[in-house]
Amino acid sequence: MSQLRYFIGLMSGTSADAIDAALVGFESDGTTHLVCTHTLELPADLKARIIAAQTRVNTTLRDICEQDVALSLLYAAAVKSLLEKANISASEIEAIGNHGQTLLHAPEADHAFTLQIGDNHRLAELSGITVVGDFRRRDIAAGGQGAPLVPAFHRTLVAQTETAAFLNVGGIANVSVIAPDRVSGFDTGPGNTLSDAWIRKHRQQAFDAGGAWARTGTVNEPLLERMLADPYFSRPAPKSTGQDYFNLTWLENLKVDELVPVDVQRTLVELTARSSSDALKASGCERVYLCGGGRHNNLLTQRIRSLVEPIEVTDTCALRVDADFMEAVAFAWLAKQRLDRVSGNVPTVTGAQSERVLGVIYPRAD
Ligand SMILES: Nc1ncnc2c1ncn2[C@@H]1O[C@H](COP(=O)(O)OP(=O)(O)OP(=O)(O)O)[C@@H](O)[C@H]1O
Numbered sequence: 383m384s385q386l387r388y389f390i391g392l393m394s395g396t397s398a399d400a401i402d403a404a405l406v407g408f409e410s411d412g413t414t415h416l417v418c419t420h421t422l423e424l425p426a427d428l429k430a431r432i433i434a435a436q437t438r439v440n441t442t443l444r445d446i447c448e449q450d451v452a453l454s455l456l457y458a459a460a461v462k463s464l465l466e467k468a469n470i471s472a473s474e475i476e477a478i479g480n481h482g483q484t485l486l487h488a489p490e491a492d493h494a495f496t497l498q499i500g501d502n503h504r505l506a507e508l509s510g511i512t513v514v515g516d517f518r519r520r521d522i523a524a525g526g527q528g529a530p531l532v533p534a535f536h537r538t539l540v541a542q543t544e545t546a547a548f549l550n551v552g553g554i555a556n557v558s559v560i561a562p563d564r565v566s567g568f569d570t571g572p573g574n575t576l577s578d579a580w581i582r583k584h585r586q587q588a589f590d591a592g593g594a595w596a597r598t599g600t601v602n603e604p605l606l607e608r609m610l611a612d613p614y615f616s617r618p619a620p621k622s623t624g625q626d627y628f629n630l631t632w633l634e635n636l637k638v639d640e641l642v643p644v645d646v647q648r649t650l651v652e653l654t655a656r657s658s659s660d661a662l663k664a665s666g667c668e669r670v671y672l673c674g675g676g677r678h679n680n681l682l683t684q685r686i687r688s689l690v691e692p693i694e695v696t697d698t699c700a701l702r703v704d705a706d707f708m709e710a711v712a713f714a715w716l717a718k719q720r721l722d723r724v725s726g727n728v729p730t731v732t733g734a735q736s737e738r739v740l741g742v743i744y745p746r747a748d
């Protein structure tokens with residue numbers, strides 16, 4: 383093994399459930415080694431305030447500024463714990479790739495924008511490590527969606543002798559398709575965000591563990607059809623979306639409050655299964671690698687497996703990347719791309735005019 387270059391990837395996803403931290407070593411030929419991981423759950427009050435900001439409920443500019451700082455303190459704490467766990471010093475890390483916390487993502491707006499908060503200056507000061515952040519906005523400025531950004535990294539994990547797909551089920555679900563001659567990818571729609579919001583409303587739980595509640599309900603077919611009739615699902619790629627579109631208001635506009643709550647929950651699982659498996663089937667892939675928290679929902683995974691049959695479904699652990707940390711590992715890789723001044727986007731995925739070096743460098747203090 384050649385001398386490894388160490389990077390840390392930090393992901394706090396759209397679900398605002400936790401900060402995922404990954405210590406990653408890269409060989410000079412690009413081989414990736416996931417060395418150590420750490421998860422820091424977001425405090426419930428901060429999570430509630432982030433969700434309020436994402437959905438623009440009772441949020442002031444001051445709240446957002448406070449969240450920006452609160453998040454960076456937690457990012458620094460996650461990095462500290464990760465370094466202790468791995469028994470490695472900050473000076474050995476080239477950079478932290480910090481995704482930040484998405485509050486809004488509106489690539490289709492008149493003035494397309496996306497906003498990730500979590501003060502990177504403060505993170506560089508607190509950690510003593512160079513930080514790379516703000517990855518998405520350059521792609522948007524170049525006419526792209528700013529998302530998904532992981533397909534470029536996924537390409538490095540497979541041989542490209544067959545067509546493989548990655549399905550990440552986070553708050554939003556996204557697919558990457560790595561074919562021998564082409565890389566594509568887009569957000570397929572809601573992953574867990576709607577089912578999380580629905581169970582939070584009806585049972586005061588953060589998510590439906592294992593899909594146990596949904597399993598006791600029945601798919602409401604007319605509701606599923608109304609959901610799938612949303613123009614987002616039939617729009618061609620490039621496309622990406624967020625909680626500011628798929629949220630409780632979107633759901634309530636479908637008159638779900640008149641229905642049995644558990645049947646709505648079951649139908650939401652089916653919505654994610656249907657929309658993602660339609661994309662996988664259309665991709666012509668021979669194999670699917672699952673990642674993201676949604677794959678712990680056994681009902682969802684079962685439905686995806688059955689809808690895409692006979693395509694083989696496994697998870698990214700088969701590629702030696704822990705499937706709960708794929709996004710964090712990808713942002714470590716994106717930080718390396720930035721320091722090496724090579725592109726991080728795939729224009730056929732995001733729709734950007736051409737390849738761009740992504741991210742802003744916040745150097746550590748010498
Ligand atoms: N045991 C479980 N059973 C069912 N669902 C689970 C379980 N564990 C996690 N989840 C789901 O996974 C979600 C978190 O997944 P993840 O961290 O991949 O998403 P994210 O932070 O939103 O990232 P992304 O940026 O990819 O959207 C939780 O909100 C929950 O819905």
Ligand SMILES: [Mg+2]
Pocket residue numbers: 394395396397398399400401402675
């Ligand atoms: Mg998460």
